[in-house]
Amino acid sequence: MTKAVLAVVGAIVxxxxxxWTGPAVVFVVVVLSAWTAGVLRRMAPxxxxxxxLVVSILVVNTFLYPNAHDAIATVGPFSPxxxxxxxxxxxxxxxxxxxxxxxxxxxxxxxDDLLVELERRGLGRRGSFVVGSALGAVxxxxxxxxxxxxxQRARGMDTEGGLWRRxxxxxxxxxxxxxxxxxEVEERTMALEARAFxxxxxxxxxRSLPDSGWQRAGRWLLLIGSLAAVAVTLATPVRxx
Amino acid sequence: MNAGLVLVGASYxxxxxxxxxxxxxxxxxxxxxxxGVVGPNESGKSTLCLVVTGLAPGVIGGRLQGSVGLxxxxxxxxxxxxxxxxxxxxxxxxxxxxxxxxxTVFEEIAFGPCNLGLPAAxxxxxxxxALQTVGLEELASRDPARLSGGQGQLVALASVLALRPRxxxxxxxxxxxxxxxxxxxxxxxERIVQETGAGILLVEHKTDVLARIxxxxxxxxxxxxxxxxxxxVVLADPRLAQLGVEPPGRVxxxxxxxxxxxGWSAELAEAVE
Numbered sequence: 001m002t003k004a005v006l007a008v009v010g011a012i013v014x015x016x017x018x019x020w021t022g023p024a025v026v027f028v029v030v031v032l033s034a035w036t037a038g039v040l041r042r043m044a045p046x047x048x049x050x051x052x053l054v055v056s057i058l059v060v061n062t063f064l065y066p067n068a069h070d071a072i073a074t075v076g077p078f079s080p081x082x083x084x085x086x087x088x089x090x091x092x093x094x095x096x097x098x099x100x101x102x103x104x105x106x107x108x109x110x111x112d113d114l115l116v117e118l119e120r121r122g123l124g125r126r127g128s129f130v131v132g133s134a135l136g137a138v139x140x141x142x143x144x145x146x147x148x149x150x151x152q153r154a155r156g157m158d159t160e161g162g163l164w165r166r167x168x169x170x171x172x173x174x175x176x177x178x179x180x181x182x183x184e185v186e187e188r189t190m191a192l193e194a195r196a197f198x199x200x201x202x203x204x205x206x207r208s209l210p211d212s213g214w215q216r217a218g219r220w221l222l223l224i225g226s227l228a229a230v231a232v233t234l235a236t237p238v239r240x241x
Numbered sequence: 242m243n244a245g246l247v248l249v250g251a252s253y254x255x256x257x258x259x260x261x262x263x264x265x266x267x268x269x270x271x272x273x274x275x276x277g278v279v280g281p282n283e284s285g286k287s288t289l290c291l292v293v294t295g296l297a298p299g300v301i302g303g304r305l306q307g308s309v310g311l312x313x314x315x316x317x318x319x320x321x322x323x324x325x326x327x328x329x330x331x332x333x334x335x336x337x338x339x340x341x342x343x344x345t346v347f348e349e350i351a352f353g354p355c356n357l358g359l360p361a362a363x364x365x366x367x368x369x370x371a372l373q374t375v376g377l378e379e380l381a382s383r384d385p386a387r388l389s390g391g392q393g394q395l396v397a398l399a400s401v402l403a404l405r406p407r408x409x410x411x412x413x414x415x416x417x418x419x420x421x422x423x424x425x426x427x428x429x430x431e432r433i434v435q436e437t438g439a440g441i442l443l444v445e446h447k448t449d450v451l452a453r454i455x456x457x458x459x460x461x462x463x464x465x466x467x468x469x470x471x472x473x474v475v476l477a478d479p480r481l482a483q484l485g486v487e488p489p490g491r492v493x494x495x496x497x498x499x500x501x502x503x504g505w506s507a508e509l510a511e512a513v514e
Binding site (some may be wrong): 125132197198203205206 | 291298299322325326329330332337339340342350353357360361365401451505514
């Protein structure tokens with residue numbers, strides 16, 4: 001739960017505190033934590049996942065920032081501005097800092113620990129199952145895609161080589177992966193019913209995670225501190241860099 | 242009271258299907274008995290399991306005609322979680338039966354009992370019993386996602402057993418097992434019947450398993466029961482091969498011996514067994 005709160009605090013500070021300070025602090029803390037935890041390299045795909053959003057932020061802000069006149073250059077009808085570029089860079093840092101904060105949480109928290117904790121705190125069996133299924137769906141789908149790709153390769157399909165060839169290789173994968181996943185939904189629904197998933201009352205929770213008084217106090221402190229920092233930067237004349 | 246799991250004239254059509262998948266099936270499963278079900282592909286064996294557990298039409302829809310009763314009560318009058326404690330179903334695809342929410346085999350097997358809200362001590366006791374019954378104690382701490390097909394099948398079976406159902410519906414429980422694993426499951430099923438008095442409906446292509454543990458055998462074809470009776474008689478019926486079902490090894494040997502003009506004796510039969 002402490003790690004979940006840290007991720008939430010990361011989001012609050014990255015997006016709520018004005019200026020560069022908020023996202024920069026989150027970014028530095030997250031990178032250092034990831035390095036200490038030995039998961040820094042594994043965060044690369046998560047950082048890449050923010051790329052489409054980052055590109056759109058950069059393009060829109062740099063070229064279309066409202067009421068900005070400090071043009072960097074003018075190329076035909078396009079006039080990128082320094083104001084826009086600065087705002088774009090800051091927004092990018094916010095997105096990347098938040099993305100990495102969420103990634104750090106995902107990479108350092110076993111799914112079953114998270115589910116146990118959420119259920120213990122009253123999320124309910126359906127809620128925790130939805131969370132668990134969503135988190136488990138990604139590796140399952142990748143596994144299925146690998147199996148289908150292996151099967152297609154064994155039948156002579158070429159999935160290696162240039163970009164176009166790889167793209168063409170993807171097409172025969174889509175059907176089996178998608179329809180297989182859809183067929184699995186019905187089977188899983190039946191399997192859950194056959195395992196008394198819809199029984200009334202609370203589920204038995206077999207284990208509980210250690211949660212010291214210090215951790216609880218730290219969580220409250222972090223939440224209150226982050227909200228206070230946001231309030232200070234929004235409601236007072238204090239200007240952070 | 243009319244004890245047992247009883248189908249009378251049960252017909253079932255999947256939602257959106259134009260043809261019946263089960264046609265007027267009569268079948269009876271009593272506690273402590275093993276009824277084997279064989280038949281070619283698409284003969285309705287898996288659908289029979291879904292109907293007998295109330296999942297069809299209860300969960301997946303479709304239309305059921307006739308009667309499916311459990312100890313005199315119509316299944317349609319029971320709720321899914323009540324049925325789960327009465328009729329445990331092992332699916333053909335064991336992987337889809339696992340919850341994918343557990344980090345260990347132990348927790349995976351505990352998923353069902355935990356759903357019932359049983360006291361933790363009872364959940365633990367049931368899980369160890371189920372693990373011992375299928376011989377998987379040493380896998381208790383393993384990740385269920387990293388098991389072989391056969392191990393996954395046994396974990397799925399243990400997860401059904403942990404609900405302590407009075408009737409077990411097993412859809413090809415040995416399909417992914419090697420001969421040693423098959424032998425192990427057959428012995429475990431015999432033990433379950435003796436120890437718990439559960440009734441077992443066993444869909445199984447391996448007729449040697451049925452010859453060993455089934456009291457009765459039902460043969461399905463195109464959704465209808467075409468042969469039924471004691472296991473010894475049905476599994477020796479010459480029509481079995483025409484229906485795409487391979488007879489047990491003992492029957493094949495006996496036929497070969499007789500075809501060769503040699504005498505078949507009780508001693509020889511015992512030796513083949």
